[in-house]
Amino acid sequence: MTENLAAENSKGRSPWALAWARFRKHRTGRAGACLVAMVILAALLAPLIARHPYDEQFRAHFNEGPSARHWLGVDPISRDVFSRIVYGARASLQVALAATAVSVALGVAAGALAGYMGGWTDEVLMRIADAFSAFPGILLAIAITAAFDQRSLAVVFVALGLVGWASLARIVRSRTLSLREEDFVQAAVALGFGRARIVFRHILPNCLGPVIVTATLLMAGNILGEAGLSFLGIGVQPPQPSWGGMLADARSRDLAAFWWMATFPGGAIAVTVLGFNLLGDALRDVLDPRE
Amino acid sequence: MTSFILRRLFNLVPVLIGISLATFVMLYVLPGDPAEMLTPRRADPLTVKQIRQKHHLDDPLPVRYAAFLGRLARGDLGVSIRSERPVTKILLNRFFPTAQLAIGSLLFALALGLPAGVLSAVRPRSWIDGASMLVALAGVSLPVFWLGMMLIVLNGQLGAVFAVSGYAPFSPYHFVLPCVALGTVTAALLARLTRASMLEELHRDYVRTARAKGVAEWCVVLRHALRNALVPIVTVIGVSLASLLSGAVLTETVFNIPGLGREMFDAIVARDYPVVVGAVMWLALTFVIVNLIVDLFYAWLDPRIRYD
Numbered sequence: 001m002t003e004n005l006a007a008e009n010s011k012g013r014s015p016w017a018l019a020w021a022r023f024r025k026h027r028t029g030r031a032g033a034c035l036v037a038m039v040i041l042a043a044l045l046a047p048l049i050a051r052h053p054y055d056e057q058f059r060a061h062f063n064e065g066p067s068a069r070h071w072l073g074v075d076p077i078s079r080d081v082f083s084r085i086v087y088g089a090r091a092s093l094q095v096a097l098a099a100t101a102v103s104v105a106l107g108v109a110a111g112a113l114a115g116y117m118g119g120w121t122d123e124v125l126m127r128i129a130d131a132f133s134a135f136p137g138i139l140l141a142i143a144i145t146a147a148f149d150q151r152s153l154a155v156v157f158v159a160l161g162l163v164g165w166a167s168l169a170r171i172v173r174s175r176t177l178s179l180r181e182e183d184f185v186q187a188a189v190a191l192g193f194g195r196a197r198i199v200f201r202h203i204l205p206n207c208l209g210p211v212i213v214t215a216t217l218l219m220a221g222n223i224l225g226e227a228g229l230s231f232l233g234i235g236v237q238p239p240q241p242s243w244g245g246m247l248a249d250a251r252s253r254d255l256a257a258f259w260w261m262a263t264f265p266g267g268a269i270a271v272t273v274l275g276f277n278l279l280g281d282a283l284r285d286v287l288d289p290r291e
Numbered sequence: 292m293t294s295f296i297l298r299r300l301f302n303l304v305p306v307l308i309g310i311s312l313a314t315f316v317m318l319y320v321l322p323g324d325p326a327e328m329l330t331p332r333r334a335d336p337l338t339v340k341q342i343r344q345k346h347h348l349d350d351p352l353p354v355r356y357a358a359f360l361g362r363l364a365r366g367d368l369g370v371s372i373r374s375e376r377p378v379t380k381i382l383l384n385r386f387f388p389t390a391q392l393a394i395g396s397l398l399f400a401l402a403l404g405l406p407a408g409v410l411s412a413v414r415p416r417s418w419i420d421g422a423s424m425l426v427a428l429a430g431v432s433l434p435v436f437w438l439g440m441m442l443i444v445l446n447g448q449l450g451a452v453f454a455v456s457g458y459a460p461f462s463p464y465h466f467v468l469p470c471v472a473l474g475t476v477t478a479a480l481l482a483r484l485t486r487a488s489m490l491e492e493l494h495r496d497y498v499r500t501a502r503a504k505g506v507a508e509w510c511v512v513l514r515h516a517l518r519n520a521l522v523p524i525v526t527v528i529g530v531s532l533a534s535l536l537s538g539a540v541l542t543e544t545v546f547n548i549p550g551l552g553r554e555m556f557d558a559i560v561a562r563d564y565p566v567v568v569g570a571v572m573w574l575a576l577t578f579v580i581v582n583l584i585v586d587l588f589y590a591w592l593d594p595r596i597r598y599d
Contacts, residue, residue, distance in 0.1 A: 251440075
C-alpha cells in the first residue's frame with residue numbers, strides 16, 4: 001500500500017485525484033454509487049419512469065397484485081405501487097438532503113468554533129451536543145416534529161437535522177484540535193493571519209474528507225428517519241407519496257395476503273439506505289488512506 | 292465498591308432535577324395546548340377552560356414546576372391529562388411489555404452478533420467473513436418496521452406460527468417476531484464491532500505468547516482474546532439496552548404492543564405534559580442505571596479497573 005501510494009504521488013496528482021483513483025478500484029463503493037445514482041435518477045425523472053400518475057385510483061383493479069399493467073401491484077386504495085415508489089424517491093431524497101445540510105451547517109460551525117476557540121465556548125457547545133445525543137434519535141425527532149402543529153417538509157427536515165448535527169460537531173472539533181497544532185497552521189498564526197482566514201482557508205478545507213464521509217452516512221440515517229416519521233404519520237403528509245407513508249397505508253390490509261403493498265416500498269428504503277451506507281464506507285476507505 | 296454505587300446513585304438526584312426542568316421549559320416554550328388537543332376543533336370554550344383549570348395549565352411556569360417538585364418528593368408524578376390516571380401507574384404498566392421486548396431482542400442480537408463477529412475475525416476474508424459482514428451491512432440498512440412487516444408476511448405464508456399483534460407476559464408466541472425484528476439491527480452492529488475488536492486483539496503479543504505456549508486455539512480465541520475484546524463491546528451493549536428500554540415506538544406500532552415507546556409517542560402528540568415529563572425522567576433513570584451496570588461489568592472484565 002505504501003509503495004503504491006508513493007508511486008501514485010510521484011505523478012504529482014492532487015489528493016482528490018488520488019482519492020478518485022482509489023475509489024474507482026473500490027468494488028462495494030461502486031455498487032453503492034450505482035444504487036444511489038439509480039434512486040437519484042428515479043427522483044429526477046419520475047414523470048418519465050412512472051407509468052401512471054401517483055394519485056390515480058384504478059378502482060377496477062381493486063387489490064390487484066403484480067401484473068403487466070401494475071408492475072408492483074396496487075395499494076389499499078388501488079393506486080399504482082410502482083409509480084408511487086418512483087415519486088416517493090423525491091420526498092425521501094429531498095428531506096434527507098435538506099436534513100443533512102442542516103446537520104452539516106450546524107455541526108461544522110459548532111465543531112470549528114468549539115475546537116478553535118476552546119475554553120468556555122468549547123465547554124458550552126459540547127455540553128449541548130451531549131444533551132442532543134443523550135436521547136435516542138427517533139424520539140428526539142418525534143418530539144420536535146410533533147411540537148409543531150403544521151406538518152410541512154421543513155419541520156421534518158429541521159427535526160432530523162437537529163438529531164444529526166452533534167456527531168458531526170464532535171468529528172470537526174477533534175479534527176480542528178489536532179490541525180491547530182500542525183506546523184502549517186502555526187505558520188499561518190505566526191504570519192499574523194486573522195482567525196477567520198485561518199479557520200476557513202487552513203482548517204476547514206482539511207476537515208472536508210471526514211465531513212463528506214459523515215454526511216454520506218447521515219443521508220442513510222436521515223432516509224430511515226424520514227421513513228419512520230412518515231410511517232408514524234408525522235412525516236411527509238399525503239397526498240405526497242412517501243415510502244414510510246406507503247408502509248403505513250399497507251397496514252390497513254392483511255399483510256400476508258397483500259404482501260406486495262408492504263414489500264416493495266420498504267425494499268426501496270432498504271436499497272437506498274444500503275446504497276448510501278456502502279458509499280459512505282467506501283469514501284472512508286478512500287479519503288482516509290492511513291488505515 | 293458499595294460507596295461507588297451509592298455515590299453514583301446519589302449523583303442521580305441533580306441529573307433528574309435538571310432533566311425535569313429542561314423538559315418543563317421545553318414543553319412550555321413549544322407551541323400546542325393539551326386542552327385544545329383533547330377537545331374537538333370547535334369545542335365549547337368553557338370545557339376547554341375547565342380542563343385548563345383542572346390541570347393548572349394557566350399557572351406560571353415556576354408555580355407549576357414547584358408543584359411538580361412537591362409531588363415528586365412524595366413519589367407522585369401527577370395524572371395524565373388524557374386518561375386522568377396516575378402517571379406512575381401508566382409508566383409501570385407500559386414498562387413490562389417494553390422490558391420483555393428489549394431483553395428478548397438483546398438476547399437475540401447477542402446470540403447472532405457475537406458468534407458471527409468472532410468467526411469473521413478468526414477467519415478474515417473467508418466466505419464466512421464475507422457472508423456475515425454482508426448480512427450485517429444489510430442489517431443496519433433495513434428499516435426495523437419494514438423488517439417487522441416482512442416477518443408478518445413470512446409468518447403468514449408459513450401458516451401463522453406466531454402471533455403478529457398484541458402482548459402477553461412471558462409468551463414466546465407473542466414476542467418472538469417483534470424481538471427478531473428489533474434485535475436484527477443490534478445484531479448487525481454487534482457483529483461488525485466484535486469483528487473489528489477481535490481482529491485487533493488477535494494481533495496482540497499476548498495472543499502470540501499463548502499460542503507459543505501451546506494453548507489450544509479455541510482457548511486462545513475465547514478465553515484470551517474475546518475477554519479483552521469484550522470491553523468496547525460491553526459499552527455498545529449497554530447503550531443498545533438503554534435505548535431498547537426507552538421503547539421502540541416503530542416496532543411497538545407494527546406489532547400493536549402497548550409499550551413505553553408508543554405511550555411516549557401518543558403523549559408527545561397530545562401534549563400530555565405529566566406523562567411526557569414522567570417518561571423522560573424514567574428514561575434518564577434507565578440510562579444511568581444501565582451505565583452503572585456497564586461500569587461494574589468493566590471491573591469484572593478487566594481486573595485493573597477498580598472503583599475504590
